[in-house]
Amino acid sequence: MVLDTETTGLDPTLHRIVDISLVEVSRNGIRPLYQTLVNPQQTIPPEASEVHHITDRQVKDKPTWEEVWPTVLTHIQDAVLVAHNAKFDRSFLPETHRPWICSYRLARHLWPEAQKHTNQYLRYWLGLELDADMAHSAAGDTFVTAHVFWQELLTYRKRMAQSDQVEELIAYAASRIPITTMPFGKHKGKPLEDVPIDYIQWALKNREDMEDDLYAALQECWVSYTTNRGRVV
CATH class of the missing domain: 3.30.420.10 (Ribonuclease H-like superfamily/Ribonuclease H)
Known part of the structure; x- marks a missing residue:
């Protein structure tokens, strides 16, 4: 219905x-x-x-x-x-x-x-x-x-x-909706892997209206970055 x-x-x-x-x-x-x-x-x-x-x-x-x-x-x-x-x-x-x-x-x-x-x-x-x-x-x-x-x-x-x-x-x-490009801001339309990590960090901290699916995708980008950086160090 x-x-x-x-x-x-x-x-x-x-x-x-x-x-x-x-x-x-x-x-x-x-x-x-x-x-x-x-x-x-x-x-x-x-x-x-x-x-x-x-x-x-x-x-x-x-x-x-x-x-x-x-x-x-x-x-x-x-x-x-x-x-x-x-x-x-x-x-x-x-x-x-x-x-x-x-x-x-x-x-x-x-x-x-x-x-x-x-x-x-x-x-x-x-x-x-x-x-x-x-x-x-x-x-x-x-x-x-x-x-x-x-x-x-x-x-x-x-x-x-x-x-x-x-x-x-x-x-x-x-179920979670796959998101591969940034849907807003100065990096709108850019593949998530190409979005600067400082912008992703800002979005995670400041966009309170963000959809859960996008938040999860950005969180994955942040985790991947910090994990890879730790390996390099």
Whole structure:
């Protein structure tokens, strides 16, 4: 089941959900299940409205999250949950005790040649002809992500000898993404082995927003450097 949320901000300790959508993906196809705006019981900052275009006026008479969550649970039941950047959506939800798949990570594993892996970019990169014009609304994003995920499943099955084991798919999506080039800064696009070690050391110490996969790759570069230097000495 594909899930998406829109929120009042990025910090789940401070901000609340204002929109949630669920779309079922099964052998029978793709089917919208549930969508609702949510009264966050706090002001929606203009920075958030700029992204999803939801305002205080639109949500003032909508149900609160405490009223919405039981309905969401009835739809989730025993489903595997899928989200594009699942770490974000999962951080805003109560514990579901269900497995998650991040379709963003899955796309990076399956299609490393794509220049970007946002759901809207992949929509056009994959040539999907979709009537989904509500980018950055929960309903629009889940609709697009559901179709992207369907293509991911087809690609995964072709590469993994028709594997239908959902546990293997979950593990594959969660596994470390190989990173071979520097994705930011003055050395962007340069192979990691050619990036000066002092820059790698700086990045490890100062980039708090770094993805775990990149951190691990840079850490390996640092360990390799210090190990080789020790051998020379």
